[in-house]
Amino acid sequence: MTNKKYELTNENCSVYDVMGIIGGKWKIDIIYHLGENTLRFGELKKSLLPITQQMLSKQLKELENNNIVKRKTYSEIPPKVEYSLTDIGKSLNPVIQSIIKWASYYSDHLSKK
Numbered sequence: 001m002t003n004k005k006y007e008l009t010n011e012n013c014s015v016y017d018v019m020g021i022i023g024g025k026w027k028i029d030i031i032y033h034l035g036e037n038t039l040r041f042g043e044l045k046k047s048l049l050p051i052t053q054q055m056l057s058k059q060l061k062e063l064e065n066n067n068i069v070k071r072k073t074y075s076e077i078p079p080k081v082e083y084s085l086t087d088i089g090k091s092l093n094p095v096i097q098s099i100i101k102w103a104s105y106y107s108d109h110l111s112k113k
Helices: 014-022 027-034 041-047 053-065 093-109
Strands: 069-074 080-085
Touching (some): 014 027, 027 041, 027 053, 027 069, 027 080, 041 080
C-alpha cells in the first residue's frame, strides 16, 4: 500500500465543505452524543450543558439539513421528537473518535486560548 499525499486545493474543497458542516462549537459534540443512540431533545440538551435551547435547535436543524441527523416526530400529546444519526452521520463516528484520540494525545502541545 502506498502512502498517497493529499494536497488541498481550490478544486478539492470538499474538505472545507465538510468542516463547514461539522465544524463549530457544538456539532461534533452533538454527533458524538447521538453516536448509535436515539435521544429526545431534552436528553441531548442535558448531555451538552451549558448549550442553550435555541443553539441546540439551530445546530440540530443545520445537521438535519445536511443529512447528518434525522428527526422523528410522533403525533402524541405532549409532542415527542427524537433525534438520531443518519447512516452518513454514523459514518462520522470513527472520524470523531480519531479526533478525540488525537486531541487527547496532543493536548499538552495544543494552544489553549
